Amino acid sequence: MKARLFIETYGCQMNFADSEILASILQPQYDLVPDYSQADLILVNTCSIREHAEQRVFNRLKEFSALKKKRPGMKLGLVGCMAERLKDDLLRSELSIDLVVGPDAYRSLPRLLSEVEAGQKGIDVLLSEEETYQDIPPVRLGSNNISAFISIMRGCQNYCAYCVVPYTRGKERSRDARTIVEEAESLFRQGYREVTLLGQNVNSYKAGELDFAGLMRQVASISPLLRVRFSTSHPKDLSDELISVMAEYPNICKAIHLPVQSGSSAMLKKMNRKYDRDWYLERIRAIRAAMPDCGISTDIIAGFCGETEEDHRETLSLMREVGYDSAFMFKYSERPGTFASRHYPDDVPEEVKLRRLNEIIALQQELSQESNRRDVGKVFEILVEGESKKKTSQATGAPQYFGRTSQNKVVVFDNGILPDGSMVHKVGDYLQLKVLSCSPATLFGEVLSPQA
Ligand code: SF4
Structure with a gap:
């Protein structure tokens, strides 16, 4: 009889896709269970993007550690970005963690689990320049059997000043296109009707001569009944070719998540985003010219280092100019090890960050409502x-x-x-x-x- 595995996932869609890889790697030894109290092994797949996200994970680990006292045979593992960032601290802490495994080391889980069974701690946080897990068929954990994620590339080397991802997930690498198309074809045959191509910076996909626009063309050609989405794109890599492929194929969804982060060119430079306000707005005009009905969403950070009231007003004015359909909005939270944490003081007072964030949220609520009202009757x-x-x-x-x-x-x-x-x-x-x-x-x- 197989042992029982419970996986709890935090963070972005990439992490949810990674949990499907974890389930697949452990499938020979473990059956997935929906209730952690029954599990022999609990894996917590973690996110380091914000301090708040890490704090939630710590609280959960305390609960699981308490459960271990009642069920001594149970094993507890921490995987993903926090494993990479906090490594030894986690094993030394009062939490009773048996395994710490970084995002590029999931293949070593069966070996590490044997080490844990032998009474040792299992740790592997080596980052890889090649690992894409392209040969591992994910166990689909989504509930509807209609939409699935396909992870097409991993890592990021854009080094946005505030972001910890390049340090926790390593360099960019892309999967072979054939394996991606085969995975999408197989999903379609099983009855799936929507795939979302995923990457930290999905539109910088490059496999030999093939770029992201070319890959989208191949996946969209599988069937007009298979919808294709993608996430998350970087404005600097949003090519005219990609926009025109999106416009050409009716089954490529007319939705782009295009994180802007700030409407101020000075802030964008400081964030190392590699575009300015004018360039971003020009990309928006190009999207609207090719696809007037395209949904556009974004991410915004309030109160990045040195942000002035004028910078903040520029963010609000850019939001109005674009008229986003929806947005993920956050206060800046300093992440240890990033360029910003080493070089810029986190100098916007907490109450100012909060007020600016609330203004951004209130404006987005208006914009989302207007966007929805425009759809009534259509x-x-x-x-x-x-x-x-x-x-x-x-x-x-x-x-x-x-x-x-x-x-x-x-x-x-x-x-x-x-x-x-x-x-x-x-x-x-x-x-x-x-x-x-x-x-x-x-x-x-x-x-x-x-x-x-
Ligand atoms: S593009 Fe920037 S924000 Fe996105 S993962 Fe890479 S470094 Fe982080």
């Missing part, structure tokens, strides 16, 4: 993803369903019930929906006709 094709957890139909009392538009907006709708009790529209169907109303976060629509 018709969209959606891919049905599942039952809505919160909404029930006023007509039937049954749970409503939801799907996503190409622009990555959630639309909730009433699903019909057939005489045998099954639903008229199934998960994985494409539907034409007319949007009737909206809240700041969600669109509500009615089905016009099934498509395919």
Whole structure:
């Protein structure tokens, strides 16, 4: 009988994709369980991007360490970015951690687990210049069997001044295109209808002569019924060719997450983002010219080192100029070891950071609401993803369903019930929906006709 494995994942989509690799590597010895209290091995896949994220993990590790006292045979492992960053400190701490494994060392897990069984600590945090796990078929942990992540490259060497990723995930390396296309084809054959190509800096993908635009063309050509998304892109690598491939293929989703971080050219220079405000806005104009209906989202940092009120106002004015559909917004949090932590004082007072962040959030709420209002009355094709957890139909009392538009907006709708009790529209169907109303976060629509 196999032992039981529980994986808890924090952070970005890359980490969720990595957990699927971890599950695959350990599959010969472990069955996944949904409840940690039953597990023989708990792996916590961690994120170092913000101090808050690390603190959440520490609190969770304390809980798991307490559980270990009651279940002495249970093993506890910490993997991912925090393993890379904190290594020895973690093994020395009062937490009872058996394994510390960095993001490029997952293949060594079976060996490290044998060492743990022999009474030693298992540690491997070596970064690699080649590892992409391209030969390991992920165990899909997503629940809907319709959308899947495909990790196409790893690492980052942009060294944005505030960011710890180049230190925790190492240099950029891309997977062989053939393995990516085969993975997408296999998913499509299994009934998946959407793939998201993932990388820390996905649009700097390069395998021989093939760039990211060329790869997108190959994946989008698998079937018009397979939607293709990607995340996260860097503005400096958003080429005209990529924009034109996106416009050309109807099944490449019209949604770009393009982190701007600040609207001030002075801040962008200090952040080492390698573009300025004008350049970013020119890329936005190029996207809008080719795809007027493209959804655009972003990441913004409030209160980076030396940020003035004028810099902050430039961020707000850029947000208005772009009219983002949605955004992830954070206060600057200094990460040890980064360029900023070594060279710039973290000098914006906490209350000023918080006030600026609140202004950014309030503006984005307005922009998101406006963006949703503009969609009322329009018709969209959606891919049905599942039952809505919160909404029930006023007509039937049954749970409503939801799907996503190409622009990555959630639309909730009433699903019909057939005489045998099954639903008229199934998960994985494409539907034409007319949007009737909206809240700041969600669109509500009615089905016009099934498509395919
Ligand atoms: S592009 Fe910049 S922010 Fe993104 S992972 Fe690389 S260093 Fe970090």
